[in-house]
Amino acid sequence: MDLNALLLLSIILFSFGIYGVLSRRNALGILIALELIFNSANLNFGIFSKHFGNPEGILTIIFGIALTAAEVVLGFAIVILLFRLRKTSQADEVNILKG
Amino acid sequence: MDFQTLALVSLFSPFVSFWIIGVFIRKWGRFSAYVSIFAVFVSLLASSVMLLNLEHLKEPVIKNFLWLPAKENQIYFGIFLDNLSIIMLFIVALVAFAVQVYSLGYMDTETPPSLGRYYAYHSLFTFSMMGLVLANNILEMFVFWELVGVCSYLLIGFYYYKPEAARAALKAFWITKLGDVGFITGLLLLYFKFGNLDIHYLIHNPGILKGLGALGSGILLLIFCGAIGKSAQFPLHIWLPDAMEGPTPVSALIHAATMVAAGVYMVSRLFPVFVEFPDVMWVILILGSFTAFFAATMAIVQDDIKRVLAYSTISQLGYMMAGLGAGSLFAGFFHLFTHAYFKALLFLGAGAAIHAVHSNSIWDMGGLLKRAPVTGITFLIGVLALAGLPPLSGFFSKEEILVYVFNYENKLPFIFLTITVFLTAFYMGRAYVVAFLGSPRSKHAEKAHDPDFSMKFSLILLAIFAIFAGFYAKDIHHFLEVVFHKKGEVSHPSFLMYLSVGLGLFGLLSSYYIYSRALYIAQNASTKFSFIHKTLIRRYYIDDLFEWVYRKILLLLSGFAGWWDRHVVDGIVNWIIYSTARIGRSLRTIQTGVVQDYMIYITIGFILLIVIVFGRF
Numbered sequence: 001m002d003l004n005a006l007l008l009l010s011i012i013l014f015s016f017g018i019y020g021v022l023s024r025r026n027a028l029g030i031l032i033a034l035e036l037i038f039n040s041a042n043l044n045f046g047i048f049s050k051h052f053g054n055p056e057g058i059l060t061i062i063f064g065i066a067l068t069a070a071e072v073v074l075g076f077a078i079v080i081l082l083f084r085l086r087k088t089s090q091a092d093e094v095n096i097l098k099g
Numbered sequence: 100m101d102f103q104t105l106a107l108v109s110l111f112s113p114f115v116s117f118w119i120i121g122v123f124i125r126k127w128g129r130f131s132a133y134v135s136i137f138a139v140f141v142s143l144l145a146s147s148v149m150l151l152n153l154e155h156l157k158e159p160v161i162k163n164f165l166w167l168p169a170k171e172n173q174i175y176f177g178i179f180l181d182n183l184s185i186i187m188l189f190i191v192a193l194v195a196f197a198v199q200v201y202s203l204g205y206m207d208t209e210t211p212p213s214l215g216r217y218y219a220y221h222s223l224f225t226f227s228m229m230g231l232v233l234a235n236n237i238l239e240m241f242v243f244w245e246l247v248g249v250c251s252y253l254l255i256g257f258y259y260y261k262p263e264a265a266r267a268a269l270k271a272f273w274i275t276k277l278g279d280v281g282f283i284t285g286l287l288l289l290y291f292k293f294g295n296l297d298i299h300y301l302i303h304n305p306g307i308l309k310g311l312g313a314l315g316s317g318i319l320l321l322i323f324c325g326a327i328g329k330s331a332q333f334p335l336h337i338w339l340p341d342a343m344e345g346p347t348p349v350s351a352l353i354h355a356a357t358m359v360a361a362g363v364y365m366v367s368r369l370f371p372v373f374v375e376f377p378d379v380m381w382v383i384l385i386l387g388s389f390t391a392f393f394a395a396t397m398a399i400v401q402d403d404i405k406r407v408l409a410y411s412t413i414s415q416l417g418y419m420m421a422g423l424g425a426g427s428l429f430a431g432f433f434h435l436f437t438h439a440y441f442k443a444l445l446f447l448g449a450g451a452a453i454h455a456v457h458s459n460s461i462w463d464m465g466g467l468l469k470r471a472p473v474t475g476i477t478f479l480i481g482v483l484a485l486a487g488l489p490p491l492s493g494f495f496s497k498e499e500i501l502v503y504v505f506n507y508e509n510k511l512p513f514i515f516l517t518i519t520v521f522l523t524a525f526y527m528g529r530a531y532v533v534a535f536l537g538s539p540r541s542k543h544a545e546k547a548h549d550p551d552f553s554m555k556f557s558l559i560l561l562a563i564f565a566i567f568a569g570f571y572a573k574d575i576h577h578f579l580e581v582v583f584h585k586k587g588e589v590s591h592p593s594f595l596m597y598l599s600v601g602l603g604l605f606g607l608l609s610s611y612y613i614y615s616r617a618l619y620i621a622q623n624a625s626t627k628f629s630f631i632h633k634t635l636i637r638r639y640y641i642d643d644l645f646e647w648v649y650r651k652i653l654l655l656l657s658g659f660a661g662w663w664d665r666h667v668v669d670g671i672v673n674w675i676i677y678s679t680a681r682i683g684r685s686l687r688t689i690q691t692g693v694v695q696d697y698m699i700y701i702t703i704g705f706i707l708l709i710v711i712v713f714g715r716f
Contacts, residue, residue: 098692
């Protein structure tokens with residue numbers, strides 16, 4: 001496939017992710033949007049690995065997925081704890097760090 | 100035991116006693132007193148042994164400990180034992196012992212903790228004074244110099260609940276500090292120019308300082324400033340009369356015999372160096388002789404017996420300085436030696452009189468000789484010794500000073516000192532006649548009686564020394580020649596002896612006549628010459644001058660400095676604080692605490708970064 005088209009897909013994925021992160025009010029939604037950003041990054045690794053014929057990019061994707069899984073677990077744990085404590089999962093309702 | 104051990108024993112025995120009293124047994128006053136007296140007795144024994152074996156001391160004993168290590172010019176802390184310091188050590192130990200024994204009786208009305216405090220201070224003082232005497236380094240000497248100053252402050256202010264006493268203590272401290280500033284400045288200059296503050300080295304190489312020329316004189320004059328303050332020379336003499344607010348035994352020990360003599364001792368210690376600078380010697384001579392005369396005139400009009408003695412002390416210290424300034428270590432130091440005994444004796448006698456009469460004024464006493472014979476007779480011995488009548492000790496030493504001052508080219512100091520001989524005899528005669536002869540002038544004076552045994556013991560002990568110390572002249576002369584020997588002979592005109600004894604007798608007899616038979620002469624004189632009388636009573640307005648300088652100049656300056664500090668210095672600091680706080684207040688609004696806002700910042704930053712890095716297109 002065309003390299004440019006694939007990269008465009010990755011950029012679109014990334015932009016959706018950024019949009020989601022900035023616009024979603026629900027903490028879970030933010031986490032899912034974050035996954036989109038990660039996946040666009042992983043996709044980039046895959047594209048260039050294929051393009052240059054170097055398998056190390058694929059390996060990095062595997063590491064990246066494992067890392068993402070761990071991060072998601074941590075993120076969900078935080079959201080659950082937040083919900084228990086504050087009875088909410090809306091990110092903009094939690095602002096105890098306000099200066 | 101050898102000399103070094105003995106010296107260390109006599110030095111540290113009061114020190115140990117100070118800690119024991121101060122830390123453990125202060126609450127038991129009598130017990131503290133016995134501990135302190137025992138300690139000073141040990142010192143007295145050790146120093147007497149050294150004094151008696153003085154002819155076996157061939158070489159000065161020096162023991163140094165490294166104190167301030169440095170790459171070069173290290174400073175040592177040590178003891179320096181030679182004839183001069185051993186004799187001085189003995190004086191200190193003897194007078195301290197007599198005074199501490201005396202205090203047992205004199206301070207009998209004190210509460211036990213207060214008595215313990217008193218003896219703790221006394222022990223500390225004895226230790227510091229001995230340290231000063233034994234110091235082998237001018238800086239070390241300065242440390243002890245300040246320590247005795249602190250003890251003096253503590254003991255003058257012993258009755259700290261009396262405002263005058265507290266004030267007098269402060270005054271003594273500050274005025275002597277004024278001289279000490281000169282002292283330490285001189286020391287620092289000496290150290291930077293010369294790199295060595297070792298006394299033994301300095302006095303054996305006086306020429307090196309001479310090489311500095313005018314700066315050398317300047318350094319010595321600055322060092323001498325310390326002696327002016329400590330030995331109450333004009334114009335820093337004003338603290339000593341006020342220091343009489345302390346207990347009388349303290350005045351006897353610190354403000355008559357030992358601490359005020361520290362300045363004289365310091366000049367004696369560095370005498371070989373001072374001799375190299377005739378201009379400095381001239382300053383010492385003229386200042387000393389003027390102080391002698393000046394203080395004696397003020398002593399005439401004092402009514403407080405202790406103040407008479409205080410002015411007399413200033414005057415006699417002036418004598419010592421004049422003797423040293425005239426170029427004779429022996430004359431000056433020998434007068435220190437005899438003066439210590441008879442002046443301490445006079446103070447203790449005055450203390451016994453005050454104890455009996457409950458008043459300091461000589462006009463409240465009268466007729467004490469009959470009612471308190473031991474006090475009266477010992478006091479008389481002191482008076483005669485001070486007036487310089489043979490064969491009492493004062494005669495020999497005063498004579499010696501007059502001889503040397505007479506041999507000086509300029510005769511002005513000699514005239515001052517000769518008049519002072521008369522004045523001295525006159526004011527002491529006045530005090531004695533009014534206080535001890537005639538009839539009692541107050542109820543207490545009628546019931547006066549001799550003090551208890553401890554006080555009598557000290558009076559008699561010191562009286563013996565006041566009588567016989569003069570016969571020690573030849574030995575002291577011999578011993579001091581080892582320390583410093585000046586070539587050249589002085590003439591001893593025989594008329595000098597007749598002159599001084601005659602003037603002394605004349606002073607005593609005229610005061611006897613005026614104050615026992617013809618009091619109207621004194622009264623007439625004081626009304627006729629009321630201007631002079633008032634000037635003398637107001638102490639030549641020097642205290643007023645100091646006070647004026649303090650109030651009008653120093654306080655004004657401090658007021659300005661305070662304003663500057665509060666408004667300009669603090670203003671700048673406060674402005675910085677205020678603007679920091681304001682900027683902080685406006686910046687904190689960025690911190691909303693909402694996660695997504697931070698993400699927006701991150702995104703914006705990221706975009707900016709990209710624009711900056713790839714901004715070419």
